[in-house]
Amino acid sequence: CPKSDGTGGPGYFIPAEDNSLEPRGLFSGYVGLALLKDLPDSGGSQFYINFLPQMMLGPEQGAGRVFGRVISGMHNVCRLTRIDPKAKKDESQPPPVADEILSIEIIGKRNHVYELTRLSRPMVNPK
Template sequence: MNGKLKYAEGQKASPVESIRVVERSDRIVKRPLRLLLLLCLVVVFAAGCGTGAPPDTTPNPPAPDPPQVGPKEVIIETEKGSIVIELFSADAPNTVLNFILLAQQGFYDGLTFHRVIPGFMAQGGCPNGDGTGGPGYTIPCEINHNKHVRGAVSMAHAGTNTGGSQFFICFDDSLHLDGVHTVFGQVVSGMDVVDQIEQGDRMLKVTVRDL
């Protein structure tokens, strides 16, 4: 015997032997099916794990440089005369650009100097006329080396990085404001007009021109 079931010619296998043969056949058939099923499960699992997007390894772009604004000056026309202000675009580029854009939109036209303290400063640029208004947004401070001397033009604010549209012109040196407010311009003509400003005086028109 070589281990294989043999039957004599005309001899039938017993029921037990038939069951054994069937069981072996089932095992032979089921084994490839199990392997195929296992392979399918592996493929499905791998596909499911690969549905997530790969991590983004692209580096963030560098922060943009401050906007470049060429030499500009502003003319504030009042009933008492004109005030010419040179803007410090190199020292406070964002503040200057903000002021220029507001002026070009006509934001300042018709607004008043709502707060005037003799010997100190004249403040304007509030659309509400009482110091509570602004353009609807705030800009960061740009503290620089320029001083609050007579004729300096600086941003008013309610705290660090809360400036918007309000500004003031110094009647006299106010160096205690250095490092607190952003000086962004200097009166180069019409300081005699500045000295005459009273509370409620109106800015008829504010225009910007190249130097």
């Protein structure tokens, strides 16, 4: 995320590639696009990597769209600094230093050019 504190966005939203309200299970090592609660097309620049299975989470709890998984190196993922964006900030303490991901290798590539569609605002969930 742009502020390195778990908040903010890129100024646009990425629409879901499918209309399924049944997301994949959120297993350890799955990488997902963070979403706003009840807004399936609200992804932007924030993502998460599951440290543990999160099978109880669904779209109603703000669970994102899974778009990848950690194939190897989960031990390195577990060493990342964990920052809770909801935690009360102690102004007397320096903010935690966010880790940087220096490289990622995409193994399963699409057989076509992927063009990103950008929305100016998220679409409302059709309930």
